Amino acid sequence: MAKDWERMNLDWYFGFLPKRRLVMFYDQLKENPEHELQRLVDFLHISVSNRTMHCVMDKREGIYKRTKRLMNFNPFDESMKTMLNQRQKFVYDILLGKSKEMKQGARDEVAVSSRTSVLVDSTTTTTTTAGNTTAS
Numbered sequence: 686m687a688k689d690w691e692r693m694n695l696d697w698y699f700g701f702l703p704k705r706r707l708v709m710f711y712d713q714l715k716e717n718p719e720h721e722l723q724r725l726v727d728f729l730h731i732s733v734s735n736r737t738m739h740c741v742m743d744k745r746e747g748i749y750k751r752t753k754r755l756m757n758f759n760p761f762d763e764s765m766k767t768m769l770n771q772r773q774k775f776v777y778d779i780l781l782g783k784s785k786e787m788k789q790g791a792r793d794e795v796a797v798s799s800r801t802s803v804l805v806d807s808t809t810t811t812t813t814t815a816g817n818t819t820a821s
Contacts, residue, residue: 690772695776719742
């Protein structure tokens with residue numbers, strides 16, 4: 686599963702020219718949503734009024750909420766956690782340009798997170814969370 690996640694993220698990353706990709710991370714979006722949304726708007730070369738951005742920020746929590754379920758067990762043992770963390774670090778190092786495997790000139794502005802990456806081109810948004818992928 687981790688190798689599939691790794692391959693999918695790197696395929697998306699290297700599948701687009703640097704000027705046609707933007708890497709965003711969920712944790713950064715949660716920490717500084719207005720800044721991250723502005724990065725997205727700028728990347729897509731679209732105009733969003735201050736009024737619209739203000740409305741988005743006011744409604745960012747949405748009206749639909751899942752109830753939190755407490756898990757009384759951890760599905761990952763220590764060796765699984767270690768392997769997953771290594772694969773995640775490998776991918777993030779490439780996205781951040783810290784890896785020798787990073788192709789010269791393929792670096793984009795990126796931020797680090799712990800769970801979710803979003804790769805955007807001007808027509809498709811793909812979100813990967815814990816191995817699940819959605820496209821819109």
